[in-house]
Amino acid sequence: MSFPEKRDSDSAHSPSDDEQKVGATPGEFQARGHADLPPDPDAGLSQDEKARIDRRLLWKLDLRLIPWLCLLYLISFLDRTNIGNARLVGLEDDLNITGGQYNAALSLFFVSYSLSEPLTNILLKRLRPSIFIPAIMVLWGICMTTMGLVHNFQGLMASRFFLGLAEAGLFPGINYYLSCWYKRNEFGIRAAIFFSAAAVSGSFGGLLAAAIAQMDTIGGKAGWCWIFILEGIATVFIGVASFWMVFDFPDEATFLSPVDRERVIRRLKEDEQSSAEHEDFRMTYFWASVKDWKTWLYAVIYMGADGPLYAFSLFLPTIIGPNGLGYAGTRAQLLSVPPYAVAACLTVLIGYVADRTQQRGFCNAGVSILGVIGFAMLLGSKDPGVQYAGTFLGALGIYPCIANTITWASNNTEGVYKRGVTLGIVIGWGNINGVVSSNIYRRKDAPTYYVGHGVVFSYLVLFLLGGSTIMYFLLRRENANRRAGKRDDLVAGKSEAEIEALGDVRPNFIYTL
Numbered sequence: 484m485s486f487p488e489k490r491d492s493d494s495a496h497s498p499s500d501d502e503q504k505v506g507a508t509p510g511e512f513q514a515r516g517h518a519d520l521p522p523d524p525d526a527g528l529s530q531d532e533k534a535r536i537d538r539r540l541l542w543k544l545d546l547r548l549i550p551w552l553c554l555l556y557l558i559s560f561l562d563r564t565n566i567g568n569a570r571l572v573g574l575e576d577d578l579n580i581t582g583g584q585y586n587a588a589l590s591l592f593f594v595s596y597s598l599s600e601p602l603t604n605i606l607l608k609r610l611r612p613s614i615f616i617p618a619i620m621v622l623w624g625i626c627m628t629t630m631g632l633v634h635n636f637q638g639l640m641a642s643r644f645f646l647g648l649a650e651a652g653l654f655p656g657i658n659y660y661l662s663c664w665y666k667r668n669e670f671g672i673r674a675a676i677f678f679s680a681a682a683v684s685g686s687f688g689g690l691l692a693a694a695i696a697q698m699d700t701i702g703g704k705a706g707w708c709w710i711f712i713l714e715g716i717a718t719v720f721i722g723v724a725s726f727w728m729v730f731d732f733p734d735e736a737t738f739l740s741p742v743d744r745e746r747v748i749r750r751l752k753e754d755e756q757s758s759a760e761h762e763d764f765r766m767t768y769f770w771a772s773v774k775d776w777k778t779w780l781y782a783v784i785y786m787g788a789d790g791p792l793y794a795f796s797l798f799l800p801t802i803i804g805p806n807g808l809g810y811a812g813t814r815a816q817l818l819s820v821p822p823y824a825v826a827a828c829l830t831v832l833i834g835y836v837a838d839r840t841q842q843r844g845f846c847n848a849g850v851s852i853l854g855v856i857g858f859a860m861l862l863g864s865k866d867p868g869v870q871y872a873g874t875f876l877g878a879l880g881i882y883p884c885i886a887n888t889i890t891w892a893s894n895n896t897e898g899v900y901k902r903g904v905t906l907g908i909v910i911g912w913g914n915i916n917g918v919v920s921s922n923i924y925r926r927k928d929a930p931t932y933y934v935g936h937g938v939v940f941s942y943l944v945l946f947l948l949g950g951s952t953i954m955y956f957l958l959r960r961e962n963a964n965r966r967a968g969k970r971d972d973l974v975a976g977k978s979e980a981e982i983e984a985l986g987d988v989r990p991n992f993i994y995t996l
Contacts, residue, residue: 523749524742540746544664547738549673551728552657555620557680558718559653561688562627563592563646564796565714568692569707571800571815577705580636582926588636588643589797593917596647600911603652604659604903612660615652616729620722623649628715631708655910659903662893663732664747666754667995668838671890675834678886682830682878685796685823693813768900771986778905780954781892782912784847787946788884789913791854791939794920795881799874801924802932808867809930818871826878833883834890841995843891844955847884851948854880858940862933877939884947894995895958897986916942958994965990 525533566574566589575585607615626646633639657677662670695713696706704712730736733747772778799822802808804815829850837846857876860869892909896902924935964970970990974982982989 522745524745536746537750540743541669543739543743544747545673547730548661548664549676551725552661553677553680554721555616555653555725555729556657556677557684557687558620558714558721559623559650560681560684560796561691562623562714562718563650564685565688565692565710566630566643567797567800568688568696569710571804572692572696572699572706572710574705574707577707578633578635578639580639584636586922586925588639589921590918591640592643592647593793593914593921594647595644596651597911597915597917599648599651600655600914601904601907604655604907605900607652607656607659608900608903611731611735612656613726613729613731616656617722617725619649619652620725621719622722624715624718624720624722626715627718628712631704631711631715655903655906658889658893658910659906660732662902662906663751663899666750667894668841670893671838671843671887672831672834674890674893675830675837675883675886678882678889679827679830681792681796681885682823682827682882685799686820686827689800689817689819689823693817696813765900768898769904771898772896772901772904772908775896775901775905777892777895777954778908780950780957781888781905782909783946784950784954785885785888785892785909785913786916787851787942787948787950788881788888789910790916790920790942790946791858791877791881792885792920793914793917794923794935794939795874795877797920798924798932798935802861802874803871808870822874822878825875826882829879830883830886833887837887837890843887843894844951844958844996846887847891847951848948848955850883850887851880851943851951854884854943855940855948856880858936858943861936862940865931880943888951891954891995895987897992898984901986955996958996962993962996965993 525536528536570585575582580588623646626642626649630639630642630646633642658674661673661677665673691714692710695710698704698709699706701709730738733739733744733751736744736747739747799819800815803810803818810818833846833850837843840846853876857873857878857880860873860876864870864873889906889910892905893902896905919938923938924932928934968990973985973988973990977985986992987994
């Protein structure tokens, strides 16, 4: 059932006592929210003319927002995971660190990264995207560059800690930012295209690392040092350019004319989104997110995708490398490219399908089964060909669920600050599982890596597949209760403004399944 059809309530129940108290007729709660729409700048035009204007507006938004934001996330994911490529070309030997110390450096990144995330969307809203996003990029580019200058374990740990701190605001911030521009049934494909940059970075990262590593001994630096230095410098330059390439929220975006800004705000209001409005921060919005059961179940689902994501992206070179499937050097780097490439394609496809069907729970469950099969192949076979095929299915089962879960959580959380806090919590909790992911592929478990593969398999089955299934049925039951009028008492005696302030709790808000 499509989302617009779900949002249109025509249930035939009689007026409840609470509806009578606020003077509402049956189904009126479903219609409220459109009465305070801003003036239509296209009033008087035909529906065909309005549709053409809307398509042109959407195309303008896509061209100005999506490509640059994809580039930023590609750089972000490349910078946090290129340590796996550096490991293949001598990082551990040159710094004289053990496998356990290497894993500790990976873990420390996720500690600072995850603990900072819940507050970053509040900073994004208060400081403006055109300032906040470029500033953090410049900072993490500097951190990335310093990783190529370290000489010991302590230096590596310090660099990874500050890298996590600086990068924390980008992924939750951009997902929140995009959700404030697009309707709920338009957001998924854009989030998927944005996140596919992570898979592209995996492909691109292997190729880039293989090329940069050839600079070994130039300037007295090892090849792995140049991986960090050159990619860090590139990040700084892109961060500086972002001061001109990243725009503010719809009501202040300079690339839109005043009329187009009105159109964007109106279409968001028609989608019953509070992101179209200014909202002053109050702690009640924070607590509304913390007390919402959906926040925590989405966090569990996202954990089921994000834990495997970091295990895969950090250790795929290790799994393929000389201590895993037996490939070495440049060949191992290049063999890590194809699984990411196919994952990027499926991520975009699932974003499209989920937007059209509005069945995000089914998409999560179906895709996660591919990952379960892939890691079962890695666990159950010793044939390198079968195991390499398993890495493809593993990537296919992980990457699409990241963007789909974030979109699902965003679709079902209303209120400017509540959505921002919720995405921060969900993504932060998912990323803290990077600490687990950083420690499950141990050198002593080579070449089978049963512990690592087993943990990822369990995450996929219990948290991603299981959590998505539970969320689907709970939301379906709640939608049925709302359509039956069983939640109309929540608006008894409240004004229009108070009803609007309820966000996704109000009875006319129908959840995306």
